[in-house]
Amino acid sequence: MAANKQQGFSFGLFLLGLTAACAGVSCFSIGIGKVILLLGIVVLLASLWQFFKIKPLEGKIALGSQPAGMKLVGVVVTLLGWVVVLFGLHLTPNVGGRMVAAIVGLIVSLVGVLVILPSACNKNAIWKA
Amino acid sequence: MKIFRSKFLLYLVLVLSIGTLAHADSTADLKATAAKAPTTADLQQGDPGGTLTGTINDVPVSDPKAGLTLGDVANQVGQNKIGINFTWTLVCGFLVMFMQAGFAMVEAGLCRVKNANHTYMMNFSVYACGLFAYWIIGFAIQMGGSAGNGNLGGLQPLSGEHALSIFGKTWGIFGEKGLFLSGHTYDVGVMVIFLFQMVFMDTALTIVTGACAERWKFLTFCVSSVLMGAFTYPIFANWAWGGGWLAQLGNNVGLGKGYSDFAGSGVVHAVGGLTALAVALIIGPRIGKFNRDGSSNPIIGHDISAVLIGCFILAFGWFGFNPGSTLGASAAGCLRIGSVAVNTMLAGCTGTFGAMIYMWALKGKPDASMSGNGLLAGLVAITAPSGFVNTVGAAIIGAIAGVLVCLSVSFVENRLKVDDPVGAISVHGACGLWGVLSVGLFADGKSNYGGSWNGVTGSVTGLFYGDASQLVAQLIGIATLVGFVFTFSFVLNWVLDIILGHRVSAESEVAGLDLPEMGQLGYPEFVFTPEPAYLGAAERAAAVA
Numbered sequence: 001m002a003a004n005k006q007q008g009f010s011f012g013l014f015l016l017g018l019t020a021a022c023a024g025v026s027c028f029s030i031g032i033g034k035v036i037l038l039l040g041i042v043v044l045l046a047s048l049w050q051f052f053k054i055k056p057l058e059g060k061i062a063l064g065s066q067p068a069g070m071k072l073v074g075v076v077v078t079l080l081g082w083v084v085v086l087f088g089l090h091l092t093p094n095v096g097g098r099m100v101a102a103i104v105g106l107i108v109s110l111v112g113v114l115v116i117l118p119s120a121c122n123k124n125a126i127w128k129a
Numbered sequence: 130m131k132i133f134r135s136k137f138l139l140y141l142v143l144v145l146s147i148g149t150l151a152h153a154d155s156t157a158d159l160k161a162t163a164a165k166a167p168t169t170a171d172l173q174q175g176d177p178g179g180t181l182t183g184t185i186n187d188v189p190v191s192d193p194k195a196g197l198t199l200g201d202v203a204n205q206v207g208q209n210k211i212g213i214n215f216t217w218t219l220v221c222g223f224l225v226m227f228m229q230a231g232f233a234m235v236e237a238g239l240c241r242v243k244n245a246n247h248t249y250m251m252n253f254s255v256y257a258c259g260l261f262a263y264w265i266i267g268f269a270i271q272m273g274g275s276a277g278n279g280n281l282g283g284l285q286p287l288s289g290e291h292a293l294s295i296f297g298k299t300w301g302i303f304g305e306k307g308l309f310l311s312g313h314t315y316d317v318g319v320m321v322i323f324l325f326q327m328v329f330m331d332t333a334l335t336i337v338t339g340a341c342a343e344r345w346k347f348l349t350f351c352v353s354s355v356l357m358g359a360f361t362y363p364i365f366a367n368w369a370w371g372g373g374w375l376a377q378l379g380n381n382v383g384l385g386k387g388y389s390d391f392a393g394s395g396v397v398h399a400v401g402g403l404t405a406l407a408v409a410l411i412i413g414p415r416i417g418k419f420n421r422d423g424s425s426n427p428i429i430g431h432d433i434s435a436v437l438i439g440c441f442i443l444a445f446g447w448f449g450f451n452p453g454s455t456l457g458a459s460a461a462g463c464l465r466i467g468s469v470a471v472n473t474m475l476a477g478c479t480g481t482f483g484a485m486i487y488m489w490a491l492k493g494k495p496d497a498s499m500s501g502n503g504l505l506a507g508l509v510a511i512t513a514p515s516g517f518v519n520t521v522g523a524a525i526i527g528a529i530a531g532v533l534v535c536l537s538v539s540f541v542e543n544r545l546k547v548d549d550p551v552g553a554i555s556v557h558g559a560c561g562l563w564g565v566l567s568v569g570l571f572a573d574g575k576s577n578y579g580g581s582w583n584g585v586t587g588s589v590t591g592l593f594y595g596d597a598s599q600l601v602a603q604l605i606g607i608a609t610l611v612g613f614v615f616t617f618s619f620v621l622n623w624v625l626d627i628i629l630g631h632r633v634s635a636e637s638e639v640a641g642l643d644l645p646e647m648g649q650l651g652y653p654e655f656v657f658t659p660e661p662a663y664l665g666a667a668e669r670a671a672a673v674a
Contacts, residue, residue, distance in 0.1 A: 002346075002633060002634065002637045002642075002645030002646050003347055003348070003645065003646045003647070003648070007348045010348070011348055011351055011352065014352060014355075015261070015355070018262075018265065018355065018359070019265055022265040022266045022308055022309070023265075023308075023309070025266070025308060026308035026309055026311065026312075048628055051348075051352075051628050051629045052628050052629075055628070055629060055630045058346070058630055058633065058634050059634035059635075059636060060634060060635055060636075061630065061632045061633070061634055061635060062344075062413070062416045062632070062635040062638060063412070063413040063632050064413075066411070071623065075616055075619060075620060078611070078612055078615060078616045078619075079612060079613070079616045080612075081608065081611070081612045082608055082609060082611075082612025082613050082616075083612075085604075085605055085608040085609075085612065089382060089605070090296055093382075095384075095597050095598045095601055096597075098384070098601045099597070099600065099601045099604065102601055102604035102605055102608055103604065105608050105612065106604065106607060106608045106611060106612075109608060109611045109612040109615075110611060113406070113611060113615055114545065117410055117619070118410060118545045118546060118547065121410040121411065121413070122546050125413065125414070125419070125546070126413070126414075126416070127414065127418070127419035127420060127421060127423075128421065129421075
């Protein structure tokens with residue numbers, strides 16, 4: 001099953017919820033802003049629940065399972081590289097030191113992006129079957 | 130003391146007299162000029178040569194009793210400067226908006242016939258998804274604290290930036306003014322900057338549709354695009370352009386002029402390209418793209434003419450993308466718009482050559498689709514440095530991008546085993562990062578946008594012209610793109626995959642997305658012969674001959 005009325009309704013609900021939530025944020029200082037924000041969040045959650053309910057209607061997809069643990073490791077390593085770069089800013093005041101920290105951090109992130117995550121996502125790829 | 134007081138009084142009287150005389154002189158000058166201006170009777174005769182239209186009589190007078198004053202003239206000069214800058218920025222924004230058509234043609238042309246409607250529709254509706262999300266919250270996050278732009282009248286309503294204080298320095302994180310463009314942000318200057326920034330944001334969003342074409346569920350594409358326009362793009366864009374911490378690297382820790390990205394190789398293209406990589410990893414390759422041994426199969430696009438015409442539309446729109454980023458054509462270095470435009474053209478030209486000659490020399494044919502990607506690669510790469518480099522630097526940057534895109538396409542497909550139907554990850558991700566880096570190398574220190582950049586006095590200067598610290602600022606920007614933006618996009622889309630699912634069913638994918646997802650074929654009156662049978666017939670015919 002592909003595009004259908006339930007999808008259209010859910011997307012409309014999602015847009016409504018997001019708009020209401022943002023409107024609530026926009027007038028948060030006024031009393032009614034908090035009410036609108038709460039209403040928006042409720043509608044948004046309702047739309048996400050709708051999405052989740054109709055997901056199985058799509059049917060069988062051509063995608064193998066992707067190990068969540070390995071993906072999580074990849075995400076953490078990628079983020080860690082960025083943290084190394086930020087830390088390096090304060091570790092040393094000289095340009096050379098900061099350049100080394102930036103390059104080291106970037107390499108760590110690239111290991112996550114180019115090695116760990118592709119391995120995780122392709123571990124049970126359909127073309128391997 | 131008496132003598133001193135007398136001399137002082139005499140001096141005061143002299144100065145006041147000279148001032149009064151000067152004022153009287155200028156007022157007399159204005160009156161004399163007004164007296165000589167064409168009258169209504171003169172204008173009623175018509176003005177074919179344009180010598181009578183546009184005179185002192187067109188300057189608004191604030192006080193009819195006092196008549197025209199120097200103050201009135203000065204006010205008009207100010208209005209003219211802002212008017213010129215508004216018009217320039219808006220027209221450039223209109224050009225960038227038209228790039229959506231170029232992206233649609235390039236992507237659909239590189240996809241199969243059975244997915245044409247769906248691919249065009251993704252590029253069409255990304256405009257609505259992005260604009261809406263940006264209006265309700267994205268613009269506020271990105272530009273909510275960016276007050277101070279003299280080119281557009283100051284943008285003073287945008288005066289709310291949330292910042293963190295770390296190690297005694299203030300680092301901007303996100304803005305808060307401008308949701309729904311309401312309240313004080315209902316302002317003429319804010320409207321101009323909103324339009325201009327919105328079309329840039331939409332370019333980033335549309336990049337993802339190319340990498341995920343032919344198997345992306347339309348519903349999930351819509352939700353993902355809305356969230357990218359609301360959060361992913363604006364967060365990094367605030368850090369680079371909205372008064373955020375990346376731009377403050379120069380002021381706070383002395384790294385050059387801070388992260389410098391003139392028109393968005395990083396902010397737009399790398400954000401788009403890296404998000405495309407994140408979603409492509411999650412969504413998986415198309416059925417039939419890879420064999421069991423890991424080798425890849427080419428899946429040929431259905432319309433190369435659309436691809437190449439789309440590339441030219443993009444190149445045309447890029448004249449709004451880069452030169453428009455001066456945010457004006459009057460004052461504060463804005464006359465560099467010609468230089469920026471020429472740099473843009475040159476990089477596109479050498480990018481084309483880089484890709485074309487690489488493919489021709491190594492593979493034997495000047496591949497059309499890769500040549501088109503080469504043009505785009507050059508344009509993407511020059512986007513960040515376009516305002517800071519000379520023509521030689523621009524040509525080199527473009528040529529390297531043209532070769533880089535070919536290498537990257539092969540790497541992404543054969544090493545990473547990521548299926549990217551249009552090469553979006555390579556064109557925008559890899560070449561976008563190269564563009565960011567090239568600022569730190571090739572910026573020649575000759576540009577002057579009001580005497581400073583990101584609040585640091587002087588011109589952006591790269592390593593080859595004497596400032597290594599600028600290169601470090603750019604590297605930190607690249608590390609933020611790879612380490613933070615990619616991660617944010619990956620996690621966001623991972624959650625969407627759990628809740629909605631990114632991929633269409635195998636049945637829909639094999640049939641083509643046009644009917645299941647859109648309910649209508651892209652070319653309903655045409656019957657297309659499947660590619661393998663066609664090739665088989667041609668080969669059979671050649672063997673018989």
